Amino acid sequence: xxxxxxxxxxxxxxxxxxxxxxxxxxxxxxxxxxxxxxxxxxxxxxxxxxxxxxxxxxxxxxxxxxxxxxxxxxxxxxxxxxxxxxxxxxxxxxxxxxxxxxxxxxxxxxxxxxxxxxxxxxxxxxxxxxxxxxxxxxxxxxxxxxxxxxxxxxxxxxxxxxxxxxxxxxxxxxxxxxxxxxxxxxxxxxxxxxxxxxxxxxxxxxxxxxxxxxxxxxxxxxxxxxxxxxxxxxxxxxxxxxxxxxxxxxxxxxxxxxxxxxxxxxxxxxxxxxxxxxxxxxxxxxxxxxxxxxxxxxxx
Amino acid sequence: xxxxxxxxxxxxxxxxxxxxxxxxxxxxxxxxxxxxxxxxxxxxxxxxxxxxxxxxxxxxxxxxxxxxxxxxxxxxxxxxxxxxxxxxxxxxxxxxxxxxxxxxxxxxxxxxxxxxxxxxxxxxxxxxxxxxxxxxxxxxxxxxxxxxxxxxxxxxxxxxxxxxxxxxxxxxxxxxxxxxxxxxxxxxxxxxxxxxxxxxxxxxxxxxxxxxxxxxxxxxxxxxxxxxxxxxxxxxxxxxxxxxxxxxxxxxxxxxxxxxxxxxxxxxxxxxxxxxxxx
Numbered sequence: 001x002x003x004x005x006x007x008x009x010x011x012x013x014x015x016x017x018x019x020x021x022x023x024x025x026x027x028x029x030x031x032x033x034x035x036x037x038x039x040x041x042x043x044x045x046x047x048x049x050x051x052x053x054x055x056x057x058x059x060x061x062x063x064x065x066x067x068x069x070x071x072x073x074x075x076x077x078x079x080x081x082x083x084x085x086x087x088x089x090x091x092x093x094x095x096x097x098x099x100x101x102x103x104x105x106x107x108x109x110x111x112x113x114x115x116x117x118x119x120x121x122x123x124x125x126x127x128x129x130x131x132x133x134x135x136x137x138x139x140x141x142x143x144x145x146x147x148x149x150x151x152x153x154x155x156x157x158x159x160x161x162x163x164x165x166x167x168x169x170x171x172x173x174x175x176x177x178x179x180x181x182x183x184x185x186x187x188x189x190x191x192x193x194x195x196x197x198x199x200x201x202x203x204x205x206x207x208x209x210x211x212x213x214x215x216x217x218x219x220x221x222x223x224x225x226x227x228x229x230x231x232x233x234x235x236x237x238x239x240x241x242x243x244x245x246x247x248x249x250x251x252x253x254x255x256x257x258x259x260x261x262x263x264x265x266x267x268x269x270x271x272x273x274x275x276x277x278x279x280x281x282x283x284x285x286x287x288x289x290x291x292x293x294x295x296x297x298x299x300x
Numbered sequence: 301x302x303x304x305x306x307x308x309x310x311x312x313x314x315x316x317x318x319x320x321x322x323x324x325x326x327x328x329x330x331x332x333x334x335x336x337x338x339x340x341x342x343x344x345x346x347x348x349x350x351x352x353x354x355x356x357x358x359x360x361x362x363x364x365x366x367x368x369x370x371x372x373x374x375x376x377x378x379x380x381x382x383x384x385x386x387x388x389x390x391x392x393x394x395x396x397x398x399x400x401x402x403x404x405x406x407x408x409x410x411x412x413x414x415x416x417x418x419x420x421x422x423x424x425x426x427x428x429x430x431x432x433x434x435x436x437x438x439x440x441x442x443x444x445x446x447x448x449x450x451x452x453x454x455x456x457x458x459x460x461x462x463x464x465x466x467x468x469x470x471x472x473x474x475x476x477x478x479x480x481x482x483x484x485x486x487x488x489x490x491x492x493x494x495x496x497x498x499x500x501x502x503x504x505x506x507x508x509x510x511x512x513x514x515x516x517x518x519x520x521x522x523x524x525x526x527x528x529x530x531x532x533x534x535x536x537x538x539x540x541x542x543x544x545x546x547x548x549x550x551x552x553x554x555x556x557x558x559x560x561x562x563x564x565x566x567x568x569x570x571x572x573x574x575x576x577x578x579x
Contacts, residue, residue, distance in 0.1 A: 124550045
């Protein structure tokens with residue numbers, strides 16, 4: 001074997017790897033270890049230098065005291081992830097199916113236009129939603145409401161409407177990718193599958209549930225899992241719409257990430273914030289390993 | 301009769317998609333038309349998507365009154381250096397993970413996959429505290445270092461995924477013909493991997509272009525802002541009057557990314573799926 005002679009390559013392979021590993025170590029791994037250390041201290045804005053180790057107090061505060069906010073943020077995050085995933089999958093599936101209706105000639109035009117929310121820089125879109133659509137004085141939504149004779153709504157000021165607004169914006173941002181993935185999967189499904197079902201007179205719903213969805217499931221699986229993680233880790237939508245430093249809208253919704261950012265850079269409670277970071281690290285690591293073993297079992 | 305039903309169905313379907321496309325474009329169209337609208341009628345309820353009076357005053361205001369050109373320069377400097385260094389360190393690493401067999405290789409790959417899924421925001425404070433005593437906070441070098449580190453896992457894994465898909469035989473043939481490793485890599489493997497390398501670079505570019513949270517937390521003073529941080533600061537001081545300027549700035553900032561996205565969309569799908577890490 002040519003390249004697989006081991007010992008000759010060992011030095012060279014580590015040489016090739018070292019710049020990458022050095023940067024990752026410096027920017028990713030070492031800060032993680034340092035975060036773990038800070039999480040055991042009472043470091044905050046008053047104890048910037050003279051902090052001391054206080055053990056697991058911060059963890060206790062995060063995990064055992066519901067009022068502290070972390071558990072609340074965690075439950076909001078779960079709700080957020082579940083709502084997003086369900087709506088995304090259902091809407092994207094319906095849209096992709098409709099895009100694949102045989103005689104739809106303008107399909108390509110529609111597809112291109114539907115890619116725009118994905119192509120736009122995410123933070124720009126979110127800021128446009130905030131300042132253009134949701135603004136309570138001159139936002140487009142309130143202009144429309146006004147024209148229909150309703151009172152203006154302060155979309156981002158109240159927990160429930162703010163959550164729904166964030167959800168809508170996130171769907172707007174994420175659907176193009178999901179539609180593209182499902183559309184691609186639908187096109188790879190063998191059309192002859194359907195013939196017997198059509199002869200049997202199965203309707204669209206029956207065909208979808210019994211044939212299409214089982215057929216595309218393995219194809220869209222990885223993309224769905226990745227979306228699940230990105231939705232769980234969503235920061236931009238909620239932060240930019242409602243929690244901007246110095247421009248909060250009044251709604252008290254946090255995902256775990258916006259909450260961590262807030263405790264670190266707004267309320268400057270570094271020890272506590274680091275403890276939360278570690279909890280989220282652990283949670284994500286657990287989820288990743290769970291997904292990996294599941295995948296491996298399916299492949300085996 | 302049946303044909304008629306089919307026809308109306310198709311008309312309805314087209315109407316539906318036109319409505320959906322409108323929904324997908326509404327915020328962008330709204331910003332675009334506000335940015336071109338001369339009559340400041342945005343406060344009234346008689347807004348229309350086609351401005352009654354065109355003007356470029358808002359764009360002029362963006363370019364002349366705001367330091368947008370400076371922010372653009374900062375962004376380009378950060379983006380180009382991040383892309384260049386990322387590729388420079390990721391290509392050899394990916395190659396050695398793909399082609400060489402050594403103890404610990406699989407552990408490193410597994411570690412990269414695991415780290416890839418961790419949100420950088422979580423250790424942001426630690427990074428801040430580590431970089432500030434060595435004077436790297438509020439400098440371009442510091443922020444480039446962070447960008448490279450954040451995208452390093454993606455870069456290595458995406459390129460490795462592609463290298464894995466290139467059959468070993470091609471390189472074997474070259475080495476039988478007397479080429480050494482460096483020659484096979486530069487003359488055979490890299491040209492083959494060009495689409496994936498481009499896509500990887502573009503992902504880093506887009507990441508840097510769209511990144512605002514590190515930029516606003518680590519960089520202070522409008523002179524050091526990137527476009528993203530600048531745009532953020534434009535709306536943070538927002539009063540109703542500056543919304544047209546903000547809208548114009550949004551369009552200006554988005555245009556390069558839109559162009560790049562639609563130019564490379566075809567490559568994107570293959571360049572990302574071949575590598576096997578998405579998102």
